[in-house]
Amino acid sequence: MKRISLFVAVVLSVVSAFPQSGMIEERHYSHGTAYALVAGGSKGIGYAIAEALAKRGYNLILIARHMDSLISAKNKLEFDYHVRVEILSYDLSLNESATDIAKWCMDRNIPLKMLCNVAGFGGSRDYLSLPLDSLRYMINLNVGSAMALTLTLLPLLEKNAPSFILNVGSMAGFAPIPVKNLYSATKSAVVFFSYSLSYQLKDKNISVSVLCPGPVFTKPEIIEDTKKKLGWFGTLMAVPPEKVGEIAVRETLDHKLVIVPGTVSKITAFLIRILPRQMIVNIYGKAGDKK
């Protein structure tokens, strides 16, 4: 009930905050429904978050590299839910992408209520088994893109406050995983960034959340890798993408700072965060050696 009334209040405040004059493409963007931008929204966790937002009546701006997966995401979402879906094809590891995206939003005076930074890169190969260029790409995409989109879209989020930022970290950001060295390091930076940002934006009435899921079975490789390294426990901890999206959006709108979907993951995350780091690293190190 609280959520519904909050949403109604949000919608009403957006409607009243938007004068009908002086807007570009008025017919498209002035009907007052809130927009959410999902970076990396065409597939996986990003798509699940987009879907959970569409269910709640949010119009969407999806960003991804490949136009074809964006188009199929748009078609599915617009068919299933009565929302508008805008799609923009950008490589978010490039610094100028965020600036271009923000300009696109500002030119159209998009009533942006939520920014979801989901774009990220990781996998079973990492430091010492990936070339340096891929590692640089990982740093830029996992950390740089969230920083850049947050900073460039901040004026719009401020204008449409109360608004929300959802960054996607990972349980790998709670303690170092040797076999996923830089992935884990960049996700720790995202967790830190989110904590700090939540304080920095408190006075502006922008709520910041960070999603830290355990294994999410979005791709067959992830299922295989998780089962190989974590065994039955990995399967037990895993959460389907739809559930992750639903929980992520619900708890973001509830102003939760750290979001860990699933009971087993939540308990594991709690242990990872309180036990001595060296001990966790050693456990991870042993699990990672399994071939």
Add this chain to the structure above:
Amino acid sequence: MPYALVSGGSKGIGYAIATALAKRKYNLILIARSEEDLKDAKTKLETAYPVHVEILPFDLSKGDSAAKIGAWCAERDLPLKMICNVTGIGGSADFLSTSLTDSLYMLRLNTEPAISLIFHLLPQLKKNQPSFILNVSSMAGFAPISIKNIYSATKSAVIFFSYSLRNQLKKDDISVSCLCPGPVFTKPSIEKETIDKLGWFGKQMAVTPEKLGEIAVDKTFRKAMIIVPGFLAKTMSVLLRTLPKRLISLIYYKLTPH
């Protein structure tokens, strides 16, 4: 005589580490942007200690610097025993109080030089094992400091990287350490900022660069993982590491003007 490479070794913490290594009869390869600063450091170190100091002026924020340094070392086949990654930036301008370009530069300079130098110098370290890697992070890497948002986040990444790397290189007999100092008065501006923000306590917690360099090198050779110089800073760091991040970041937030 073995060699140690110190990135950011011409001034501040890097120079202090270089001095502590020279005292222990390590030849040095110092990397920094300014050739002038490097020459000064070389003259001082070679006058005071019986060591040989090589200087390489490179901007480590440039993508190909580390590869060139790696090639330079490989050509000469120097007995490299240690890499100290000190290069980094911080300061009072951070996310929301500086430009996107500056924030992204900080992200890059505080993470990439260590990652790419180790990547390119690993064959040398493996050849000369047992060998050592010392990454410089900060106490800011233990819990998020909102006013130093990106600095704190990148320093946490350095700590994570060091933990993982230590595990990855265990079987190669390469020990990885991470230096996480509290305030170090390397410049008058840092001294002033620390005293302004943390008052008496900040002053008590601070250590001199010389002491820091000594402790860092000594502990690295003794294969410590996390190195926090100074008794008070060490005590503080235990609290920072064990208390919930949310509580610590709230305290940091309340302590700083906004």
